[in-house]
Amino acid sequence: MTAINVHTGDNGSNGNHLDYLHSPKKYKGIFNWIFSTDHKKIGILYLISMLTFFAVGVVFGFLMRLELISPGKTIMEPQTYNQIFTLHGVIMIFLFIIPGLPAVFGNFFLPIMIGAKDVAFPRLNLLSWWLFVIGGFVALISLFLPGGPADTGWTFYIPYSVRTSTNVIPALIGAFILGFSSILTGLNFITTIHRLRAPGMSWFKMPLFAWSLYATGWVQILATPIVGITLLLVAIERWFGVGIFDPALGGDPIVYQHLFWIYSHPAVYIMILPAMGVISEIIPVYARRTIFGYKFIAYSSMAIALFGSLVWAHHMFTVGMSNTAMWLFSLLTFLVAIPSAIKVFNWVATLYKGSIVLEPAMLFALAFIFNFTIGGFTGLMQGALALNIHIHDTSFIVAHFHYVMFGGTGFGIFGALHHWFPKMFGRMYNKKVAKIAWVFLFIGFQLLYFPLFIAGYLGMPRRYYDYLPEFHIWHFISTVGSWILITGLIIMFTNLIIALRKGEKAVANPWGGVTLEWTIPSPPIHENFEKIPVVEKDPYDYTHYEELEEVKN
Amino acid sequence: MNQTVDAAVHEHVHRDDVGAKIGMWLFLFTELILFGGMFLVYAVYRFTYRDFFALASKELDVFIGLINTLVLLTSSLTMAMSITALRRGSKNLSLTFIFLTIFFALLFLVNKYFEWSAKFHHGLFPGSNELLTLPRGEIVYFGLYYVMTGLHALHVIIGLIILVFMFFYVKSGKVNQDYYIMLENSGLYWHLVDIIWIFLFPLFYLIH
Numbered sequence: 001m002t003a004i005n006v007h008t009g010d011n012g013s014n015g016n017h018l019d020y021l022h023s024p025k026k027y028k029g030i031f032n033w034i035f036s037t038d039h040k041k042i043g044i045l046y047l048i049s050m051l052t053f054f055a056v057g058v059v060f061g062f063l064m065r066l067e068l069i070s071p072g073k074t075i076m077e078p079q080t081y082n083q084i085f086t087l088h089g090v091i092m093i094f095l096f097i098i099p100g101l102p103a104v105f106g107n108f109f110l111p112i113m114i115g116a117k118d119v120a121f122p123r124l125n126l127l128s129w130w131l132f133v134i135g136g137f138v139a140l141i142s143l144f145l146p147g148g149p150a151d152t153g154w155t156f157y158i159p160y161s162v163r164t165s166t167n168v169i170p171a172l173i174g175a176f177i178l179g180f181s182s183i184l185t186g187l188n189f190i191t192t193i194h195r196l197r198a199p200g201m202s203w204f205k206m207p208l209f210a211w212s213l214y215a216t217g218w219v220q221i222l223a224t225p226i227v228g229i230t231l232l233l234v235a236i237e238r239w240f241g242v243g244i245f246d247p248a249l250g251g252d253p254i255v256y257q258h259l260f261w262i263y264s265h266p267a268v269y270i271m272i273l274p275a276m277g278v279i280s281e282i283i284p285v286y287a288r289r290t291i292f293g294y295k296f297i298a299y300s301s302m303a304i305a306l307f308g309s310l311v312w313a314h315h316m317f318t319v320g321m322s323n324t325a326m327w328l329f330s331l332l333t334f335l336v337a338i339p340s341a342i343k344v345f346n347w348v349a350t351l352y353k354g355s356i357v358l359e360p361a362m363l364f365a366l367a368f369i370f371n372f373t374i375g376g377f378t379g380l381m382q383g384a385l386a387l388n389i390h391i392h393d394t395s396f397i398v399a400h401f402h403y404v405m406f407g408g409t410g411f412g413i414f415g416a417l418h419h420w421f422p423k424m425f426g427r428m429y430n431k432k433v434a435k436i437a438w439v440f441l442f443i444g445f446q447l448l449y450f451p452l453f454i455a456g457y458l459g460m461p462r463r464y465y466d467y468l469p470e471f472h473i474w475h476f477i478s479t480v481g482s483w484i485l486i487t488g489l490i491i492m493f494t495n496l497i498i499a500l501r502k503g504e505k506a507v508a509n510p511w512g513g514v515t516l517e518w519t520i521p522s523p524p525i526h527e528n529f530e531k532i533p534v535v536e537k538d539p540y541d542y543t544h545y546e547e548l549e550e551v552k553n
Numbered sequence: 554m555n556q557t558v559d560a561a562v563h564e565h566v567h568r569d570d571v572g573a574k575i576g577m578w579l580f581l582f583t584e585l586i587l588f589g590g591m592f593l594v595y596a597v598y599r600f601t602y603r604d605f606f607a608l609a610s611k612e613l614d615v616f617i618g619l620i621n622t623l624v625l626l627t628s629s630l631t632m633a634m635s636i637t638a639l640r641r642g643s644k645n646l647s648l649t650f651i652f653l654t655i656f657f658a659l660l661f662l663v664n665k666y667f668e669w670s671a672k673f674h675h676g677l678f679p680g681s682n683e684l685l686t687l688p689r690g691e692i693v694y695f696g697l698y699y700v701m702t703g704l705h706a707l708h709v710i711i712g713l714i715i716l717v718f719m720f721f722y723v724k725s726g727k728v729n730q731d732y733y734i735m736l737e738n739s740g741l742y743w744h745l746v747d748i749i750w751i752f753l754f755p756l757f758y759l760i761h
Contacts, residue, residue, distance in 0.1 A: 120572045187579045195572040221579055225587035233594075233700065241680035242696040243689070244594065249696070250689025255597050259590055 011426060012508025013521035016530065019426065023526035034130075037122035040524060042129050043108030044424070046099060049133055051493075053095035056140075058486065060088040065448070065482040068475045071467055078465040082151035083166065085463060087143070089154030090171055094178045095136050097405055098267065100413045101274035102220075103132070103185050106213045108424060110189060112517045113207045115198025115535060117527040120191035124184055131181035139174025142167035153463060155260060158245040158253040162237050169238055172231045179224045179231075182270070186220030189213050198516075200535035207515045207539045208297050212277025215301040219266045219273070223309060227263030230256065254319055261312035269308040271405060272372075273301055275412030276343055279365045282419050283347050284540040285513045286362035287354030291540045293346040300339035307336040317388045326385055333383035340376055344369060359511060360434035364415030367442050371407025375400055378453065393463075396456025399449045407445055414441070414492065421496065422506030426523040429499035437495060440488030447481025515539055570734040577738040581745050584708075588749050591701050595756060598693050605690025607761045612677065613698075617668050618758040621661050622750065628657035629747040632740045642730045644723060651720045654743065658713045665706055669699075698757055705753055708746045715739045 013019065020040045025032045033041055064084055067074045076084070107125065111118055119125050142149040150168045152161045161168050193214050197206070233244050234256070243249025245256040276297075284291045291297065313321060313329040321329075347369060356362070378400040382388050391397065422428050452460075455474035460467055467475065509518040516535075520528060599606050635650030676683030677695055684692055719739050722728040728736050 120569065121576060124576075183580075183583050187576055187583075190579060191572050191576045194575055195569055221583055222586060225583045226590045229587050229590040233591075236700060242700060243679070243692040244696050244700065250598075250602070250693040251696075252597065252601065255594060259593070262590075 011505060011522050012519075013525070014530075017525040019521065019523040020526050021426075021523055035126070037118070037126050038526065039107050039111050039118050039122065039125060040424075040528075042125050043104055043106075045129050046103040046107060046132070049129075049136065050096055050099055050104060053091050053136055057088055057091035057096055058489065060084050060091070062482060062486060064088060065479045067465070068467075069479040070476070071469055071472060073466075079148075079151060081465045082153075082463075083149045086150050086153050086171070087140075090139055090150075090175065092405075093154055093267075093271075094139065094175050095132075097271045097409050098178075098182055099132060099185070100271075100409065101278060101416060102189065102213055102216055102270075103128075103182075104413075105209075105278065105416045105420060106185070106189060106216075106274060109420065109517055110192060110210055110213055111196065112520065112524060112528050113210050113515055114193065114196065114201055115516055115529065115533045116192065116196035117529070117532075119188050120195055121188050125188055128181045128184035128188070131177050131184070135174045135177030135181060137174075138177060139171050141174075142170040145170070155264070156231065156234060157260075158234065158251070158256040159247060161234055162246050169235050172235045176228050176231050176235075179228045182220050183224050186217035186224075190217040190221070193217075198533050198535055204295065204298065205535055205537075205539055206298075208280035208291065208294070208301075209274070209277035211298040212273045212280070212301045215305040216270050216273045219270050219305050219309065223263045223266035223270075226259060227267070230259040230263070254316070257316055257319060258313065261315045265312040265315065266305075266309045268401075268404070269304055271409045273304060275368065275409040276301065276340075278412045278416045278419070279347060279368050280343070281513075281515065282361050282365040282415055283350050284542070285419070285511050286357045286359055286365070287351050288357070288512065288542055289350055289354040289540075290538070290542050291346065292349035292352075293342070294538070294540070296342050297346050300342045303339040304336065307332060307339070311336055314383055314388075317385060318392045330383055330385050334380065337376060337380055337383075340372075344373060344376075357511075358435075359418075360431055360438060361415045361419035361511070363435060363438045363442075364411050364418060367438070367445075368408055368411045368415065371403050371411060371445070375403030375408055378403065391456060393461055394456035395452040395460045395462050398462045399452035399456060402449045402452075407449070411441075411445075417496070419511070420517075421499070422510050423517055423522045423524070425500055425503075426506050426521075427499050427503035428506045428510060429495050429503055433491065433495040437488050437492035440484055440491060442488075444481050444483070444485030444488050448478050448485050449481070451475070451477045451481075514541055568732075573734045573738060574741075577741050581741060584745055585749075588701075588704070591697070591704070592752070592756075595697055595701070598690075598697065602690030602693060605688055606694050609687075609691040609694035610757060610761055612672070612675075613758050614668060614671070615758050617664055618754050621664050622754050624657050624661050624664070625747045625750050628654045628661070629744055631657065632743045636733065636736055636740050639723065639728070639730060639733050639736060644726075644729070647736075648720065648723055651716060651723065655713060655716050655720065658709055658716065661709055662706065662713075665702070665709075701753060702757070705746070705749055708749070712739075712743050712746045715742060 017023070020038055027035055033045060036042065036045075063076070064081065067076050067081055107119070140149075145167050147165055147167050149166060150156070150161075150171045151164060151166045152168060156168065156172065193206070193210060236242050237244055237246060237251075241249075243251050245251040245253055247253060280291060280297055311329060311332045313325060314333045317326060317329075347365075378396070382391060382397065382400065418429070418434055451474035455471050455478075456462070458471070458474075460471045460474070506522045508520065508522050510522075511518075514537075516533060517524075519533065631650045631653040635647045635654065638644075638647035638650055672678060672695075678684065679696060679699055684695060687695075716739060719728065719736050722735065
């Protein structure tokens, strides 16, 4: 990144201010980054650390799939397998998907999109990155301790998590610290949105990504403390032998499960809501159309945050609950599908009669809609009480949440990366290679996870090390899919890394976006705007788009 | 808004008292929910083990609990008075009240120390052999008692440290009549510590 110099002209800069990568420095070298309170630099820090953890998680996922390519032992012992799927879950959830969009792109773009110079609490923002890194290392340190990493699954279910001899405590404490980091990010964003919107930027002139971050922030603040205290209680139980959840000491393991899911289901919406926000940003830009149903999309984010917090027990239909609780939670689960469907319909309606340009980011957005629809519908299947008993704890569930989390949020993250990469780094990647990578990712993804629906429906349990020969074919296809998917990941990231060094210089508005981030130079200057903008238009106003095109040409 | 630009690093000093207060309230929500999770656990087990909880709660010394409740309530009063004093410009009076708040916080902790050590003396602590001979409901009661009051005591200690910082900030003039949001936010935190105790006291000491 050192190759980037002062830009003039076509990138939108007038040369009066240096971009954020080159503005005057307080510290030297790496300290200029890790002690920077600039929201853009913190966003990049999050991006680098998150992708590093993602790479580790992918390796674990790859090893798991390789083990499952044929029945019996293939490359590892059952105990190793248990530890690897636990680590895969902990890393992907707490270190990749939860911070993926809010902490990376939210940090970088939220202040720019609402016309602010920075977030409300820049130092707190830096602290939350530090907590993220510390939490990540604490969670992973068990890899190198005697006894090895936890083998409980990422859910840490009692009583096994107080009995196993593996290192559960580092994973618990790591997750606790990461939760704290996530809370601080949410708190920061909510305050930023309340206090720092530019003049004229009313609530309903905010870009939808900002709306989704606002909804996410509330979930982060109101749900995360529950899992914090729950994981802390398990750690205290292991440390001091306090009887709270362990049935041998009078505790109730089902109370643990409730507390765990009171957070961890809303956490699913912490993961998916910002991705929905990103899709709402991408689609109008590449369809050259004002988004359909702006207010509905904004309100549905809040509705998802609200209803999503009330459906946790649908993870526990087979555990033992009263019938009243069962149908109530089932009903609420169906209700939460409504705001999600509203969004999907609005996106599709935006595409209708649009001038669609299939740039890489748009391809990822379309893949999001496809995958999310499959993931969403299979979620409804699980919300039905009778069917839930049949597919509970099978690989059907694994396929479902990978369709939503990876096929949805994961593709959303890749889409955001391709959409905003030129703005963040001032360089353009090779679009053709990016599209090839997308083809690999899309096909590999379907091959990897769709067979798991079938195997699960036929009775393949999740988290199993070994299986009956009749499931072989589905596991085989799935493992081959994982190779294609990883090839796609390698192509995509190689392409982006090459672009960092050798990519063409990006113009200020390469895609024809109309939100505020496209009005400033690529990469942005230190405090984003030379003069705080005054907002008069709606966020996706494409009515004068033809004139804009002429100016560009 | 008051902005100064440091020529060397372009770092703007941005002051937004309302924003700071919003942030603090959001943080207090998370604290309330952190304890809310514990109150939920308490509610479930109180329902399951009603009689055992009633029996075990007789082990607690209501008098010490009452003293501590009064101490904390008074400390909230002195906290609020220190903020008002500073806003009216009486720095020394404000310092006195902060000092008194710190004193009450210490008093609370000393009380708590004697209370806990008495329990330890009777062998009522997590993992002790004596506790394990009790019925399960009582084990859970004492588990919750130690965890919840312990977590509360931890918050008292954090609040105490914050107050010590505030004392020196007010003394040095960093926090003053025109810029007292930090003291106000510390006060909010201290009231939170107080209000959580207001719930802990009846739940553990009074309900039989």
